[in-house]
Amino acid sequence: MRKILIAEDDEKAGVLLKTYLEKHQYEVTLAQNGLSFQSEFSRLADQLSLVILDVMLPDTDGFVLCKEVRRRSNVPVIMLTAISDGADRIVGLELGADDYIAKPYDPRELLARIKALLRRAGIDNQSVTRYYRFVGFTLDLLERTVTDSAGALVPLTGLDYQLLKYFVEHPGAILDRSVLCEQTRGRDAGPLDRSLDVQISKLRLRLNDDGKQPSLIKTVRGAGYVFSADVAVSPA
Incomplete structure (x- = not known):
């Protein structure tokens, strides 16, 4: 970008x-x-x-x-x-x-x-990613929306959106909790700060990702989280 x-x-x-x-x-x-x-x-x-x-x-x-x-x-x-x-x-x-x-x-x-x-300057001649698609969902960066496989809008808060955007931009990468906090809240996570974990639980719920055995946003014990879905990107 x-x-x-x-x-x-x-x-x-x-x-x-x-x-x-x-x-x-x-x-x-x-x-x-x-x-x-x-x-x-x-x-x-x-x-x-x-x-x-x-x-x-x-x-x-x-x-x-x-x-x-x-x-x-x-x-x-x-x-x-x-x-x-x-x-x-x-x-x-x-x-x-x-x-x-x-x-x-x-x-x-x-x-x-x-x-x-x-x-x-020869910078703006490249295609710019607008859509991220994963397991039936589509994230639209221009409209800042997520739709499901039926085209229905998935209700997201601003923090939900920022968190999901960062996940789909880094699929398969183990993301440290402090990095995720910095990206979504502009600050590091303290050792007792559970706000990120609560936010991820809410995001899983919105994406129908089973909280007990999540397949989309997985917890890597002692390391952070990983977005495990295959992500396809396309321009506007």
Whole structure:
């Protein structure tokens, strides 16, 4: 999946943009200041498809970060600003930004610009997985839904969805409890934390996976869980 790193100090705006882009098959990481952006960029630099930088950040500005990104990578960069200032636009482009958009912006326009940049960079020409199919179920990443073999919707909470998504993306792999907690809750599991086990029990129930002898999500004692079904993937 194509990965985007966003530096945006407005938490609400950042979450809304993240949700919107994820619906369109992008994996998004948010940073709310320059320090966290630099940390995430160091961690993800070789995996990123695109970077979005807000010009105004609490501890630095997007120009400084753009210069740092360009020193280390050729990843496409889009700058965001609340000021429609031609001089700012020129500075950003001279520092290596590939595009510039003023706030408030239409997310559909930003998405169109992202797609255009990735096409030019040769990143967006590949088929993107939308559907994961396993034992009669279909997980639709675009609609964020699961249907059974009869086409009926399976009711899932947000945590159910995130957990199932991670399982189908890693079929056959033994997944450590702390990794699963990090993926679904953004935190590690403590030694006495049973919330993940409860969540998995609920997910098994929704997928008609026998809790006493599960065949779909199996417990590996002392190691974690494994999604044992064969998974087929297909593009949108």
